[in-house]
Amino acid sequence: MRQRRFLLLALVGAALAASVAGAATKDVKLSLVAYSTPREAYNQLIPEFQKTQPGDGVSFSQSYAASGDQARAVKAGLRADIVALSLAPDVDELVAAGLVDAKWKRQSYKGMVTNSLVVFVVREGNPKKIRGWNDLIRPGVDVVTANPFTSGGARWNVMAAYGAQRKLGKTDKQAQDYLLKLFKNVVSQDKSARDSLQTFNAGRGDVLLAYENEALFARSRNQGFPFVIPRSTILIENPIAVLKTSDHKPEANAFLRFLRTPAAQRTFAENGYRPVNKAVAREFTKKFPARPGQFTIDQLGLGGWEKVQKRFFDPNNGVMARIERQVGGATG
Amino acid sequence: MLRLLRTFCLRGVAFLYLAAILIGPLALVFFRTFEHGFRPAWDALSTPETINAFKLTLIITAIAVPLNTIFGIACALAIVRRRFPGKGLVNAFVDLPLALSPVVVGLALFLLYGRDGWFGFLGEHGIQILFSLPAMVIATIFVSLPFVAREVVPTLREIGDEQEQAARTLGANSWQTFWRITLPAIRWAVIYGVILTAARCLGEYGAVAVVSGRLQGETETATLRVEERYESFDVAGAYAISIVLALMAVVVLVAMTAIRPKEGTT
């Protein structure tokens, strides 16, 4: 009789203790899977988020690698609550795999969290006077770029080049001819943007097609070169999305909302990214001058990334596959 | 006279080869690490992530090396001393892992253990293979598999089996023969095989990178930290971590040559 009462008391005591412990800490761990360059930015942003009320008690596990690699890893089962990738098609891959809601683009800012631009990195003093796209196809100009088939990010370079020609009024065929001339001047097609920067650092090429945020980052680490923003260039838009399979959707969405607040956007700006928040962008016009001819992938009238991927970057029949073949001198 | 000339010629060729392909690059790694002083190197090495990364590398190496060593010796014994059909195929099969680029190894492991892979169902039952230690160990074992076997096979052939046969006629069983006669005779082959395997495990990057998920502080090996430093434009830091890996390989070599098994009865 006494034993049973003691047991009952013990059970109640244990239940109380457990519920108290559960209420004290939120103890949510969010898994952020991102592409390689915003590591520094998120190292600052995560503590900032944790100081806010929705971020209190939220811890993060982080993974940074090439955007395409990360998309494939998440598809293969890498647990993630939030993916922050370098271009929309990588997120669309996850939509196709049923891991991200197809409506992700309907978030604020069309699902994007930062912007950047395609720029020309040149040697000190710009000896070959490279200012615009026409300078890249001059004879004797060596161009370095990442390979658009091994680096998803390098597709921004190709579309910037193509789009700039269309903006000048050239036809589709003329723009493709430009791409052919451009790639005939390409002397190195490294597997990633970081590698192409390294190649340029090592002395190869007169101009490097790069992204503004990476050029700024390299400069901040004393390994950069001056860069020129051409009059016409593409606006690089970096997407972010919460996964359907996340166990912590409220906290994950809170993080995304935080990233678009002015404070967070300023942190991104300090790390070299153009803010999507227009008000904050106006504060940084000196660091991030707007270019008169800048355009987005959607403004090219080609049907957005979905159609562009197929038309330009299909490995067998895409425009770029044909151009690489012609440049390489192969028959067939 | 001619002999002296020949010695110097051989030495010259060897030195040139080693200087151009080995010593030059190594010297440059050292130089680049300390180009800007000790600070960048120390900063890169002393962060908790880097220390965890070294621990992880050592754990993976400590699992892969013994497994591949036992396999290598058993495989070499089977290939050289035993008859069985398909011996040539097994022999070629052992080297095959090397011919796969790390990207392909990663792809194969995704095909096997990924969400929609052959063993994807394991994930639903809570058994995590990809993006955690098991896949990283499997990938490392895969890329370092052939070395012990390849070292031991030529030596086994060279020494012949007369001593082993003699031992048998004197009444020794398989295990005694192996431990007292065979193993001491192949000790150098096993030592160099273990050294190669260990060095390969320490330096493995590509395949492990694909299957690790690169979770900071959790599934990052030392080589992945090297890449992280490289991406952050901290080249000195990247080199510093690499030097430590190289030093670990040298430690393995020194340890193995110091504790080589006792000679047989000679």
Added chain:
Amino acid sequence: MSTAQATVGQVRMQSERASTALSLGLVTTYLTLIVALPIAALVFESTNVGARGFWDVVSSPEAVAALKLTLWTSIAVALLNGVLGTITAWVLVRDSFRGKALVNAIIDLPFALPTIVAGLTLLALYGPQSPLEVRGQKLNVAFTTSSIVLAMLFVTLPFVVRTVQPVLLELDEEMEQAAKSLGATELQTFRRIVFPNVLPGILSGVALAFAKAVGEFGSLVIITGNLPYKTQVSSVFIFSRIESGDRAGAAAVAVVLLAISFGLLLSIGAIRHYATRHDRA
């Protein structure tokens, strides 16, 4: 022989067979789990788009160009390794000079260095900013096919050296001394006595070097500039297919590369089998 001895003999034979079966079983299980399964998965994936799809990728001009480049550079590197590695092993075993122990200790370091570092240092030493000069010109082989051979040599250096060393160490010098005392020259001694004995070791190392060179990726990728049809090797081409979402195509090219490597490895094994036929009485 008494019946007791005969029984012991039978038991021993049976336990011999049992231990053979056991060790063989363990070896094949390990090989199956670790090697055969992944390769089977690749072969299966490559058939995902049917024979037509397989052929389309594998016969595409870019794939063929990459394959040719990969094969001839890997063969060249394997042969170079065979010669230079043997000489190096000889010098390390038979010669003595100050610092030999140090040189011996660093032979394996190409393995311990992550491929990124290997690529970066080769680029620094032999690229546009090379500190080395030959006849007044900077020694710049980066972004050429020579850079492919260079990077492959770096990652395969330990192979032949380390497979020949143990054999040389075990080699009974009595035979060589006997030959010399009978009037043979250095060259004859080497050709007739030493070489046949180290040949299996050399061939082992050459096979390893070839296989490794074929699969090399990380250290090649920076210094070669990766120009399709010109300096792009198969491993990078396969990577580009994966990145483009064409897993089956990537697997197809990987399988072809594997099949060719397997064939060459079998051939090297056959050569060794033939070359050592005298040892099997």
